[in-house]
Amino acid sequence: MPTSVIPFLASDAATTANWVAALQAALPEQRIVAFSTLSETEKKAVRIAIVANPEPAQLQQLPQLQWVHSVWAGVERLLQEAGPQAWPLVRLLDPQLAATMAEAVLAWTLYLHREMPAYARQQRQGLWQARPYRSAGSQTIGLLGLGALGAAAARSLLAAGFKVAGWSRETKQISGVRCFAGAAELPLLLAQTNILVCLLPLTAATRDLLDASMLRQLPTGASLINFARGAIVVDQDLRAALDDGHLSHAVLDVFRSEPLPAEAWQWQHPAVSVLPHCSAPTDRASAAAIVAATIRQYHADGSLPATVDRALGY
Numbered sequence: 001m002p003t004s005v006i007p008f009l010a011s012d013a014a015t016t017a018n019w020v021a022a023l024q025a026a027l028p029e030q031r032i033v034a035f036s037t038l039s040e041t042e043k044k045a046v047r048i049a050i051v052a053n054p055e056p057a058q059l060q061q062l063p064q065l066q067w068v069h070s071v072w073a074g075v076e077r078l079l080q081e082a083g084p085q086a087w088p089l090v091r092l093l094d095p096q097l098a099a100t101m102a103e104a105v106l107a108w109t110l111y112l113h114r115e116m117p118a119y120a121r122q123q124r125q126g127l128w129q130a131r132p133y134r135s136a137g138s139q140t141i142g143l144l145g146l147g148a149l150g151a152a153a154a155r156s157l158l159a160a161g162f163k164v165a166g167w168s169r170e171t172k173q174i175s176g177v178r179c180f181a182g183a184a185e186l187p188l189l190l191a192q193t194n195i196l197v198c199l200l201p202l203t204a205a206t207r208d209l210l211d212a213s214m215l216r217q218l219p220t221g222a223s224l225i226n227f228a229r230g231a232i233v234v235d236q237d238l239r240a241a242l243d244d245g246h247l248s249h250a251v252l253d254v255f256r257s258e259p260l261p262a263e264a265w266q267w268q269h270p271a272v273s274v275l276p277h278c279s280a281p282t283d284r285a286s287a288a289a290i291v292a293a294t295i296r297q298y299h300a301d302g303s304l305p306a307t308v309d310r311a312l313g314y
């Protein structure tokens, strides 16, 4: 296989430099370069591009592009802004990423379950008061999304002793998990959930999904962890549910605007934990090895792993 030029596209130069180095090490037989260094002649020859949250319009400068590999699991911006080309899009499916997300889900579920926000409040008040203990087995964690990340999170929550319910588009069978599917069954999951964990992709069907009517179906005192995308939650409806005590706490890793603007209400809200989109960063070395294997397989027999369904948006 002759060496070809494979550009890497990201939103900033430092990210690009680190990824180019990791990908070049994993794929020494190809030439991995920053998109910004491509000549006009090279752009016309590019057939594969690797991206991490790029400016989607840049891909339109590659007339021979055949497919794109994302090193991010979430690809909604690429789908929305890449223009009319329908090249296949492979997103990152990395067991290491799923393990990292499962760890984050367990960590923040335990934070809420063991009432750390309430004890922090009590400490600030100088209040020495044990709160009633609830066992993990008495609590249901409701997972929105049972894909690569949701299924891994379910396993770690079950191992920690929680009851786990999950919701997906199509019906699933996962040992130990009460599975619900489709819009009609979402209320059944919400009604029995103590901690709701969002691991859905952002699509036309999930945008603004968690509005007042959904959040109010959670039992009083329930909490929310959003590790998926900010636009799945209607911020003002969440704020109202926290303000009137219907929800006790929200752990938010993702926002409609990132970085979260300094004036955003979430920073100061006593019932919100703000995280800087850090719940499951891609592991560069493991992701580069996965991308390299995908490209080698493609060069060997022309096959690609499952690609993103453009109609569904994930």
Ligand code: NAP
Binding pocket: 073, 074, 075, 144, 145, 146, 147, 148, 149, 150, 167, 168, 169, 170, 171, 182, 183, 199, 200, 201, 202, 203, 205, 206, 227, 228, 229, 253, 254, 277, 278, 279, 280, 281, 314
């Ligand atoms: P995935 O494997 O594609 O799984 C998506 C899950 O959501 C599937 O179970 C799918 O149902 C379900 N789903 C999609 N649309 C639905 C709908 N309309 N109604 C009900 N269920 C629906 O995705 P993943 O790899 O687990 O990643 C999920 C998301 O996590 C990504 O899209 C990304 O936005 C986010 N993420 C965040 C971070 C972070 O650091 N915060 C890191 C990585 C990823 P089916 O199983 O029936 O298809």
